[in-house]
Amino acid sequence: MNWSWDVIFDNLPKLINGAWLTLELVVISGLIGVMLSLPLALMRVSKRRWVQAFPFAYIFFFRGTPLLIQIFLVYYGASQFDVIKESALWPILREPYWCAIITFALHTAAYIAELLRGAIQSIPKGELEAGKALGMSYPLMLRRIILPRAFGIMMPSYGNEVILMLKGSALASTITLLDLTGMARTVIARTYTPLEIFLAAGVIYLIISAVIIALFRFLERRFNRHQHWPNEKPKDLDAQL
Amino acid sequence: MRPSLFQTVLFMDLQGFGHLLLEGAWVTLQLALCSLLFGLLLGLAGAAAKMSSSKVANAIGNGYTLFVRGMPELLLVLTIFFGSSALLMAIASLFGYDEYIELSPFVAGVAALSIAFGAYATEVFRSALQEIPKGQREAAVALGMTGFQTFRRIILPQVWRLALPGLGNLFLVLLKDTALVSVIGLNELMRQASVAVGYTKEPFTFYLAAAVVYLLLTCISMGGLYLLERHANRGYRGAR
Numbered sequence: 001m002n003w004s005w006d007v008i009f010d011n012l013p014k015l016i017n018g019a020w021l022t023l024e025l026v027v028i029s030g031l032i033g034v035m036l037s038l039p040l041a042l043m044r045v046s047k048r049r050w051v052q053a054f055p056f057a058y059i060f061f062f063r064g065t066p067l068l069i070q071i072f073l074v075y076y077g078a079s080q081f082d083v084i085k086e087s088a089l090w091p092i093l094r095e096p097y098w099c100a101i102i103t104f105a106l107h108t109a110a111y112i113a114e115l116l117r118g119a120i121q122s123i124p125k126g127e128l129e130a131g132k133a134l135g136m137s138y139p140l141m142l143r144r145i146i147l148p149r150a151f152g153i154m155m156p157s158y159g160n161e162v163i164l165m166l167k168g169s170a171l172a173s174t175i176t177l178l179d180l181t182g183m184a185r186t187v188i189a190r191t192y193t194p195l196e197i198f199l200a201a202g203v204i205y206l207i208i209s210a211v212i213i214a215l216f217r218f219l220e221r222r223f224n225r226h227q228h229w230p231n232e233k234p235k236d237l238d239a240q241l
Numbered sequence: 242m243r244p245s246l247f248q249t250v251l252f253m254d255l256q257g258f259g260h261l262l263l264e265g266a267w268v269t270l271q272l273a274l275c276s277l278l279f280g281l282l283l284g285l286a287g288a289a290a291k292m293s294s295s296k297v298a299n300a301i302g303n304g305y306t307l308f309v310r311g312m313p314e315l316l317l318v319l320t321i322f323f324g325s326s327a328l329l330m331a332i333a334s335l336f337g338y339d340e341y342i343e344l345s346p347f348v349a350g351v352a353a354l355s356i357a358f359g360a361y362a363t364e365v366f367r368s369a370l371q372e373i374p375k376g377q378r379e380a381a382v383a384l385g386m387t388g389f390q391t392f393r394r395i396i397l398p399q400v401w402r403l404a405l406p407g408l409g410n411l412f413l414v415l416l417k418d419t420a421l422v423s424v425i426g427l428n429e430l431m432r433q434a435s436v437a438v439g440y441t442k443e444p445f446t447f448y449l450a451a452a453v454v455y456l457l458l459t460c461i462s463m464g465g466l467y468l469l470e471r472h473a474n475r476g477y478r479g480a481r
Contacts, residue, residue: 064459065452066420068431073452076438077445081246163311170313174424181316194323198316206311 007193008200015197018183019204025169025179029104030162036109041116042142055113062110067168070107075099075175100172108165115161119154120146152223159216163209170205180204249446258437258447265433266454272350272419272429277412279355284362291367302363309360315421317357322349322425350422358415365407369400402473409466416458430454 044055062070078084078093092098123146131141173182184201188194255262290302309317326343333342344352373396381391423432434451438444 061452061456064417064456066417066431066455068420068423069434069448069452069455072435073445073448077448080249080443080445083246167313170315171421173315181313181319184316185319188323192327194320194327198320198324202308202312202316202320205313205316206308209311 004193004196007191008196011187011191011197012200014183014187015180015201015204018178018180019208021177022166022169022179023208025100025104025172026162026166029101030108030165032101032105033108033112036105037112037116040109040113041120044113044117045120059110059114062107063114067103067107068171068174071100071103071171071175074103096175096177099175100177104165104169107168108161111161112158115154115157116150119150122153123149148223155216155220155223159213159220162212162216166205166208166212249449253446253450255446255450256441258441261433261437262430262450262454265428265430266458268427268429269419270458272347272354272422272427273412273416275351276354276358276415279351280358280362280415281408283355283359284366287359287363288366288370291363292370306360306363309356314353314357314418315424318350318353318421318425321353322346325349346422346425346427349425350419350427354415354418354422357418358411361411362408365404365411366400369403369407370396372403373399405466405470405473409470412466413459413462416462417455
């Protein structure tokens with residue numbers, strides 16, 4: 001077999017174009033996902049059973065079924081109903097780009113909500129009681145204590161979730177989007193050099209994951225900065241990278 | 242008149258394609274269990290490589306987990322399916338055989354999924370192995386057990402208990418990842434649903450039906466894992 005470096009270098013600009021779309025999908029759907037996960041997690045920690053029911057079912061469905069099915073349900077499934085076809089949503093649901101973003105956002109929201117629930121439940125009780133003792137209202141406590149603390153606690157596992165989403169975003173290629181995987185597939189259809197191009201794409205994914213890991217190390221320190229001394233040097237950061 | 246969204250969800254009329262989905266579910270199950278078997282072996286080998294005193298084995302183990310865990314599973318499935326045929330054809334052409342060769346989608350799927358499972362299982366096994374006190378290994382040596390006997394009688398039963406929760410989660414992920422093998426044309430649940438969609442033009446109904454089957458499989462596996470964990474922890478119940 002002839003391993004060809006040329007075919008990688010010739011098609012690198014295309015792959016990088018695809019990588020941009022991958023990043024775009026991950027970032028936009030990630031932001032929407034965080035916003036959706038907030039109400040879900042808050043409902044999930046509620047003491048009332050009927051408030052818990054919806055987020056429980058939502059999280060159960062999105063974590064229990066493959067992402068591929070979810071993306072097909074939105075992209076192909078929506079066209080089955082005339083109600084949707086005639087609605088104002090149709091111009092959006094017709095576009096694979098928006099279908100991918102909607103699906104990824106709904107999917108990741110379920111996972112983030114579960115992380116957020118764990119984080120909220122592991123905030124030391126004393127901190128909440130202190131807030132109450134100071135006469136804070138629930139929204140104020142949410143803004144000043146619950147959410148900042150919960151985000152700090154869940155930051156490491158959220159980093160993992162973003163990497164899982166980066167890997168999941170490859171499924172956008174199954175609904176004709178030219179993300180990194182989609183681009184690799186179109187290049188291979190023309191050059192027929194699957195090993196070279198797929199491995200090159202794999203290395204680009206690896207580089208993006210490394211950047212995400214570094215970013216979350218930084219965010220983790222920033223959210224939990226009250227736990228560190230001001231001039232403390234980041235401990236064994238080099239060793240971990 | 243096509244059924245409305247409400248009717249679709251409520252009645253889920255499969256128009257005689259139900260058996261197709263069941264056949265697909267059976268293939269999905271076979272795929273998941275085969276990948277589980279090879280994935281567990283790869284995971285044990287990976288953990289052994291990472292914990293070995295040889296630098297080369299360490300490098301192989303680290304490279305394996307780093308690369309596979311940073312790469313989308315879909316890309317892995319595609320690479321193995323299309324890449325292996327390029328590789329096999331190159332080898333075959335050395336022997337003067339120039340026809341088109343292709344790995345069957347099932348074999349390629351098992352290879353890709355077990356490689357992905359193995360990379361995550363490596364970490365699970367490694368942390369479980371580290372939990373076992375050194376003294377036990379030394380006691381086994383003192384009793385004159387060979388390395389393999391120590392592993393089979395002392396280490397493995399305890400690693401099993403410690404690793405089970407982590408492996409269980411990985412199996413649930415694996416079960417969902419089997420859907421990716423539909424992309425290379427294996428007739429598993431997801432692809433059978435697509436076939437039914439091709440005939441009936443009712444994508445929502447059939448993908449939803451497939452989703453429900455995946456949910457059922459997930460629930461059954463969760464129940465099975467619960468029983469396995471209870472069995473593995475039988476010596477610890479009531480203690481503490």
